[in-house]
Amino acid sequence: MLPTFLILALGVADIGRGFTFREDLANATRDAGRVAALSGQENTGDTACAGKLSGTASAVANIPAVAFSDSTFMNLNSGIGRPIVQAVALESSSDGTAANSKLSGAVITVTWNCLANKAITNTTATTKDPNAAGNGSATIEVKITYKFNLITPLASNVASPTLQSDIFVRAEY
Numbered sequence: 001m002l003p004t005f006l007i008l009a010l011g012v013a014d015i016g017r018g019f020t021f022r023e024d025l026a027n028a029t030r031d032a033g034r035v036a037a038l039s040g041q042e043n044t045g046d047t048a049c050a051g052k053l054s055g056t057a058s059a060v061a062n063i064p065a066v067a068f069s070d071s072t073f074m075n076l077n078s079g080i081g082r083p084i085v086q087a088v089a090l091e092s093s094s095d096g097t098a099a100n101s102k103l104s105g106a107v108i109t110v111t112w113n114c115l116a117n118k119a120i121t122n123t124t125a126t127t128k129d130p131n132a133a134g135n136g137s138a139t140i141e142v143k144i145t146y147k148f149n150l151i152t153p154l155a156s157n158v159a160s161p162t163l164q165s166d167i168f169v170r171a172e173y
Contacts, residue, residue: 010152018148022163024102025146028063028091029165033142035087036110039173044084045112045119045140052114063106063144064089064098084110088144106146113137121173128170138171 035041048057063085088108089098112119115136126136143166150160 007152007154011155014150014152014155017151018161018163021102021146021148022165024092025106025144025163025165028088028103028106029142029144029167031091032084032088032108032110032144033140033167033169035084036140036142037169037172041084042119042121042171042173045171046117048110048112049114049119050117052117054115055113056111057114057119058109058111060107060109061085063103063108064101084108084142103144103146106144109141109143109145111141111143113139119171121171140169140171142167142169 036044044059048059061084085108086098088103088106089101090096092102093100094102113136114120115124118124119140120136120138122138125138129137143164145162145164148161148163
């Protein structure tokens with residue numbers, strides 16, 4: 001009976017941890033969206049859109065540390081506020097440092113709509129429809145994915161769920 005009880009107890013603990021991590025992920029995604037939409041991040045969007053006459057441009061980075069494959073301009077401070085990746089890491093940190101983020105290992109993707117090698121802004125947008133990606137909308141998409149590690153024995157060998165949060169914001173610039 002004891003092994004069965006322990007597996008059930010750890011399963012319940014995993015469900016509680018999953019809900020906590022999902023909330024942390026949603027909060028971090030909203031914070032990243034707020035930062036990405038700030039007027040000081042216009043240069044970040046323009047850097048992502050360089051070389052794109054139309055369509056969308058995405059930047060991908062790991063949280064919190066920058067890996068070789070990360071889009072380095074996601075870590076730039078474009079004038080005001082903090083960098084997008086730092087905002088995500090700090091939102092989920094227990095002690096206020098990016099190194100101790102609960103979401104370490106998560107991947108953030110920010111997608112801008114582009115027109116004439118620049119991110120579409122409120123003044124250059126031709127539509128307010130967020131579904132008109134690359135066709136004139138000043139919408140920015142922020143998506144964070146996190147591979148959740150289970151603590152339940154056997155279940156962690158079978159499955160490792162991926163949590164995801166996605167938000168669309170309108171550029172304030």
